Amino acid sequence: MEVTSEVLLDLHRRMVRIRRFEEAAGTLFENSEMPGFIHLYVGEEAVASGVCAALRVEDQVGSTHRGHGHLVAKGGDVSRMMAELMGKSTGYNHGKGGSMHICDLDLNMLGANGIVGGGIPIAVGAAFANKYKGSDAVSVVFFGDGATNIGAFHEAINMAAALKLPAVFVCENNEYGEFTPRRQTMAIDDVVDRAAGYGIPGVVVDGMDAIAVYEAATEAVARARAGHGPAFIEAKTYRYYNHHGVQTLGTKYRDDDEVARWRERDPITLIEQRMVALDIASTEELEATHRRIQADVDAAIEFAKSSPFPEPESLLEDVYTGGA
């Protein structure tokens, strides 16, 4: 597959956007300026970016508790995102959902989900709708390595395979579910070993290499779009920060060495090196991208901070369509 310089620039922008957004959110969170729990995507940017760069607007994205990256990559508006994370009425969910439920249905991002595996059957339902309507949209769903141990994952991926739905399953294997190493919770080397049990193709990609992810996603999505059914992508990646928030509190569950080793292969640094080497962008241009995106994120913070909280009346609104 030929990956054009436009694609590289695009991948880079998506990743930087995620990184800048997440770093900012993390800082606000650590400074107690943001309520609730947040699960940051820092370190895993290449996965959402590589996959979403291979999608069209009408393609759906199913997400997880670690969903900011998916929404940013799908084209989400960082201002409305930041406002949502801060519980403001101008947020995507008008403050009712927060980090764990952030969504943009106009972009067909079907929402982060607080239940591990809970978003997978829903994304499969969207894939069904695509087939039902005769549309060639594809539904792509992200989930963690840990999520592949839960029943909803199994049922949903099997159903997609049995009904030959246009769905792509993307496992973000960061080797941990919260504080527990993956290998303690499954007796397989690669999560992709599960794909064969559903009769669908599976592939492992370097989840720190956005281009590799993009290539794998492009292939899987094209296959699904052509009516050949679902595929599985395992992206080997790593989260830099704690399971939720930034700093690890309590028991230390990962070696500093391990974190350092992964950080050496930082997905943004990797693509930037490539872009410079290939003469697609100069260091200055890349820095300009960072600055421009940082300005967007700063504006988002400003927007979020200056936005009002939702009105008390809204508490009982939108429980039902058409009122109670």
Added chain:
Amino acid sequence: MEVTSEVLLDLHRRMVRIRRFEEAAGTLFENSEMPGFIHLYVGEEAVASGVCAALRVEDQVGSTHRGHGHLVAKGGDVSRMMAELMGKSTGYNHGKGGSMHICDLDLNMLGANGIVGGGIPIAVGAAFANKYKGSDAVSVVFFGDGATNIGAFHEAINMAAALKLPAVFVCENNEYGEFTPRRQTMAIDDVVDRAAGYGIPGVVVDGMDAIAVYEAATEAVARARAGHGPAFIEAKTYRYYNHHGVQTLGTKYRDDDEVARWRERDPITLIEQRMVALDIASTEELEATHRRIQADVDAAIEFAKSSPFPEPESLLEDVYTGGA
């Protein structure tokens, strides 16, 4: 593996006992002399018999809605079974459970289960207890092909693999879940293809050949007993009768031809041919076995019919240990 003539005789007795019991129960059911729903094991006798012949009393057996065969094969008392199916106080469950919950905890048969897949996590819990206690008992759990599509199956088998528990997973693949062909509900040729996704060994056996099942079970059980973790056995088999009861009502979902083809390889006929050919038993001796077992079943029916229904007071008993 050398299979002795004692084992063949034993397998034969178990199978005939299941067959006789099930045919009798089916007749009572069709004559409306038995309440509720029953799921008959006729045609699949080689699976339960082959597996249970490889077990010790202390080994646990987890079961399904189609559980009579498992209990008979584990050594269940046909009188208490028949009484239970008829809702009598002398039944295994004192009439409170019926066909779908029949159990004998003294034989470590952990109960039939009305929820597809629902018994699998429980059997895995028993396997955990074995390891916890340092006992070398093995927990064996039966389930249908259809059950491998449900979340509880996935979670439980993965947990057994992750914790390396002494458990053996036996899939009775009769190619249907109720009225729906297996291949419509999963995109794989053999159910055993799922084993690799859990990192455990899997094997396909001819589920009409009790000796083949016995050999596979002996190996898997020995492995688990020795502390090497779980294994998966797929037994290709067939149920002769309807999903529940005997006759198929409503839409016909299987070809007569298909049924006939499977019946040609009847597991009892197969082993009897072998036994005669090997001079292990004469036709007369085999017939005597049938007669002896039929007498047991007749006595069981007599026992069940003449037993009283439970007393009204028992309605609210045994909701809690030690009373409400």
Added chain:
Amino acid sequence: MTATDTASATELRNLGYGAAFTETLRQIMAEDEDVFVAGEDVGAAGGVFGSFTGLQAEFGPMRSVDTPISEQAIVGLGIGAAVSGLRPVVDLMFMDFVLVAMDQIVNQAAKLKYMFGGNTSLPMTITTNAGAGLSAAAQHSQSLEALLCHVPGLKVVMPSNSHDVKGLLTASIREDNPVVFIKHKRLLGQKGHCPEALFEIPLGRASISRPGDDLTIVTYGRMVSESLKAASVLAGEGVDVEVIDLRTLQPVDTDAIVASVQRTNHCVVAHEAVRFGGLGAEIASHVQEHAFDYLDAPVGRVGAPFSPVPFTPALESLYVPDAARIAEGVRSTLARS
């Protein structure tokens, strides 16, 4: 095609409760291409209770989908399809299996719209079959509506007769919110008047199955006919009972209940579900709160005792509430006034 709540008197068409369900589905599927059914054995076999018979032949396998045994994925299929603009009807064969899919129903379907700040709607109907009386034992006999009625975001419906099956199913499928539509297994073969044309019974509106002056029985599902039987017996004893059929259990038509009790000054709630923590508790609570000064006696409740459903008919018949127990409940309530 649509008439209103009350069917015209000229139609006197008898149809089974289950058949009314199937007919309604067929008519709705014919008029709305976005409606499809999915579930275990609902396609080629037409459902284990025959509720989906003929739909696959008429509408094809994409609109009448046989699924794997995967209750979570079945409900998820419905959610994802509904969010994508379709109007799914997903089936969970027995109400007991609702428990297997509880996360998708309660954590996902019920909350999605609210969590999303209103940015979606979820026109999904979950159909299922509840109730004891078939010696199906503890895992195939439950009435679990109370679990669902406690969950904001869901609507819950339970028809008592063929006519209401049609009117309520039509309204449920056209509703833009997740609805759990509960049939009672023992009513499936019950014949009753049912108009041919589609019509809607608005969700949240109760009906008076029998007017009366002395006491109000609030009930639903199969207990409606048992309550009517009880009412006949009690009429012979000089007691004039009003029977209210809730039809919709979430939202409950509390206005209708309170208005009736303000007139009869006595109330008994009857359901097949376990009495402790059942919907009857909510209704009794509500009535004493909103009609306290009208009540001549405490609100009585009739429901199943506190145990799983026993298998043997000998015990199950004692377990399931019936006309006799409802009548007894009415008598003891009246005795306290």
Added chain:
Amino acid sequence: MTATDTASATELRNLGYGAAFTETLRQIMAEDEDVFVAGEDVGAAGGVFGSFTGLQAEFGPMRSVDTPISEQAIVGLGIGAAVSGLRPVVDLMFMDFVLVAMDQIVNQAAKLKYMFGGNTSLPMTITTNAGAGLSAAAQHSQSLEALLCHVPGLKVVMPSNSHDVKGLLTASIREDNPVVFIKHKRLLGQKGHCPEALFEIPLGRASISRPGDDLTIVTYGRMVSESLKAASVLAGEGVDVEVIDLRTLQPVDTDAIVASVQRTNHCVVAHEAVRFGGLGAEIASHVQEHAFDYLDAPVGRVGAPFSPVPFTPALESLYVPDAARIAEGVRSTLARS
């Protein structure tokens, strides 16, 4: 090692609610080899709320088991182990995840003994964390006890303070039935008196947190302290409120409630769960039925409104019941007498 219900006055030991949980577990695991804990991140990490800290270091990985993210299998592990003679404590991190394991809890654990005709017992404790107030949104904030209390075969416990955590957890683990032990997330850091030695608070017995003559507040969990605050405010208004802490929600100590209401002639039930169909409905129903002639006003109920839990603190603070709303509930109940 075991003392009785009331701890001796000589001990004045302060301990956090969460720390009391951990200490109790450690002590029980030391005295009974059949007790183990299993759940997500409970082993090496000591649980996401720190509730299992140190147990793996002390008792090893076989008695403090890190499981896959598999709530159904976690509960099943407990059931199978309990049937095999062990005394498991299995953890479901957030109460919302109970819904994922609902089949194993309700169809299996609760019913096994009964379905088996009594031929087993199930000494299993499921621990979990409920409650809103942490901006954790709709899927990490629920109080779902009503769903469990409706299920015959389960016991349900929800302590309000450190002392009761110890006494109730000890009794729960020693209990031969499945118990769901619900902590409130916002109480975890709350310090309170807690004796060091193990002791049992018998399940099914309420306690009077504050005696009073004018009205009985029936409550539990985190709403106990809110009710006590409300009682203080009301005392200033000349209203003498009695606060009953249920401690066990299934079975409910109805005798204690009815006895109190017969004396105070007024009752308000307060819980954090959604008001509609909550446990308060059962209690209000029961009270009006058993103390009808003693009631000077209808039984009031305070609970969450009928919506999912909102994320933003701006709305969540309006959602969760508190002392002010409880006091308001008391005032309006008294106003009706």
